[in-house]
Amino acid sequence: MVINETLSTPVLGEYDAVVVGAGPAGCGAALALGRSGMKTLLIEKFNCPGGAWTTGFMNPFFDFERKTGIVGELVSELKEIGQFGGFWDKSFHYEYMKLILERKLKEANVEVLYNTTFSRTLVEDKRVSGVVAENIGGRFAVLAKYIVDATGDGNVAASAGCLFDLGVDGDFRECQAMTLMFLVGNIPEQYKSGLMIYEKLNAVYEKAGKQIPFKVPYLIPVPNSHFGVVQFTHMYEYDPLNAKALTEATMEGRQQLIDAFEFLTEYDEEFRDLELITSSSVLGVRESRRIIGEYCITGDDILQGARFDDAVAYVTFGADLHTKSNKGQHCFAVRPYHIPMRALLPKDYRGIVVAGRCISGAREAMASYRVTGNCAQMGENAGYYIAEAIKSGRDIRDIKLSFQLTD
Ligand SMILES: Cc1cc2nc3c(=O)[nH]c(=O)nc-3n(C[C@H](O)[C@H](O)[C@H](O)COP(=O)(O)OP(=O)(O)OC[C@H]3O[C@@H](n4cnc5c(N)ncnc54)[C@H](O)[C@@H]3O)c2cc1C
Numbered sequence: 322m323v324i325n326e327t328l329s330t331p332v333l334g335e336y337d338a339v340v341v342g343a344g345p346a347g348c349g350a351a352l353a354l355g356r357s358g359m360k361t362l363l364i365e366k367f368n369c370p371g372g373a374w375t376t377g378f379m380n381p382f383f384d385f386e387r388k389t390g391i392v393g394e395l396v397s398e399l400k401e402i403g404q405f406g407g408f409w410d411k412s413f414h415y416e417y418m419k420l421i422l423e424r425k426l427k428e429a430n431v432e433v434l435y436n437t438t439f440s441r442t443l444v445e446d447k448r449v450s451g452v453v454a455e456n457i458g459g460r461f462a463v464l465a466k467y468i469v470d471a472t473g474d475g476n477v478a479a480s481a482g483c484l485f486d487l488g489v490d491g492d493f494r495e496c497q498a499m500t501l502m503f504l505v506g507n508i509p510e511q512y513k514s515g516l517m518i519y520e521k522l523n524a525v526y527e528k529a530g531k532q533i534p535f536k537v538p539y540l541i542p543v544p545n546s547h548f549g550v551v552q553f554t555h556m557y558e559y560d561p562l563n564a565k566a567l568t569e570a571t572m573e574g575r576q577q578l579i580d581a582f583e584f585l586t587e588y589d590e591e592f593r594d595l596e597l598i599t600s601s602s603v604l605g606v607r608e609s610r611r612i613i614g615e616y617c618i619t620g621d622d623i624l625q626g627a628r629f630d631d632a633v634a635y636v637t638f639g640a641d642l643h644t645k646s647n648k649g650q651h652c653f654a655v656r657p658y659h660i661p662m663r664a665l666l667p668k669d670y671r672g673i674v675v676a677g678r679c680i681s682g683a684r685e686a687m688a689s690y691r692v693t694g695n696c697a698q699m700g701e702n703a704g705y706y707i708a709e710a711i712k713s714g715r716d717i718r719d720i721k722l723s724f725q726l727t728d
Pocket residue numbers: 341342343344345346347364365366367371372373374377379380381382383384437438439440471472473476499500501502552604605606607676677678679691692693694696
């Protein structure tokens with residue numbers, strides 16, 4: 322059954338660029354656009370910037386080393402106020418990350434709309450001209466010369482009709498596991514610097530007579546605090562593009578985290594006083610759409626250290642696939658490589674750029690560039706590409722910018 326609706330949607334504004342999603346990639350893009358003098362709107366469905374960095378309770382900050390630009394600024398400002406360090410010397414406090422990002426967005430004159438959910442892309446003949454979104458004020462449209470899809474899932478590009486890959490040949494069951502992160506307090510003094518907790522969790526799971534869902538769990542303390550995040554729950558074979566499946570995965574994650582917490586506090590003397598604070602409001606999805614771009618980053622590119630003259634990011638982080646076959650991780654080193662701007666341009670489409678984990682790449686490559694330092698850097702440099710395209714009136718495909726990327 323189909324219901325046909327006739328909608329009159331008010332256009333609330335016209336921008337140089339609208340960025341959808343305020344995660345690492347979206348913040349990077351919005352900051353570069355704002356700093357380049359572009360009239361920029363940033364739309365975010367939650368009430369803070371940071372995406373997985375903040376609402377996702379993610380830590381630590383991977384692949385920030387040697388990066389300048391926004392990544393370098395964030396790390397040095399967090400360090401200055403004593404909110405960076407701790408676990409693997411690269412963890413941070415979520416609230417300070419939000420505050421610093423908000424300050425930067427204000428300074429860059431980026432207009433920010435929280436609690437606003439993207440719903441549809443305005444597109445004609447493969448040219449994107451705006452988006453429709455909804456918030457407390459109702460449904461509205463905004464028009465822009467460029468839209469940046471930084472939703473993680475490639476929602477804007479998919480709504481425009483851009484092609485994408487998913488899992489292995491479209492089979493979502495091969496996508497990496499999902500995780501519901503959760504915070505715990507009162508971490509025992511001896512574990513204040515963090516811990517791989519497999520042995521401890523496996524022992525208490527055995528005592529409880531249950532199977533452990535994941536074999537490489539970490540307790541990651543937040544600097545200057547008595548609490549930390551647990552990266553443990555693992556849900557396999559759920560469809561990342563289906564709300565019902567995401568709901569079921571979340572419910573399974575909640576049961577897994579309660580089990581882990583209760584078994585630990587009941588059977589492990591050292592964790593008797595551990596406190597359960599809360600789970601993330603967002604299910605952590607490692608892998609979903611990979612939009613097909615003008616260039617697709619290949620498995621060979623990451624092994625051979627590919628170089629491109631339109632590079633927007635420099636990736637050193639190894640591939641890290643959370644696989645169902647071993648209920649663990651399949652990791653391998655890469656040769657540091659470039660991400661080309663063409664991997665952020667959906668094939669044959671105009672007026673749209675994707676940034677973050679949804680760019681065009683093989684899933685093994687995505688398993689490496691998906692970490693936050695790379696998403697923020699590619700978002701930022703894509704923002705400079707867009708600003709140059711707008712200022713010069715040239716096709717973004719004809720522009721070559723050169724950035725200070727460590728080589
Ligand atoms: C469980 C887990 C653990 C991880 N651990 C680490 C780690 O330790 N270190 C690391 O560096 N990386 C880690 N990663 C990888 C990293 O977090 C992500 O790959 C990265 O955050 C992707 O950045 P992004 O900007 O593309 O997307 P996201 O961070 O997902 O940001 C997307 C933003 O878009 C918003 N959005 C989505 N849809 C809409 C909509 N319709 N309307 C409005 N807004 C919308 C979201 O709310 C969000 O703010 C982890 C990932 C997961 C899932």
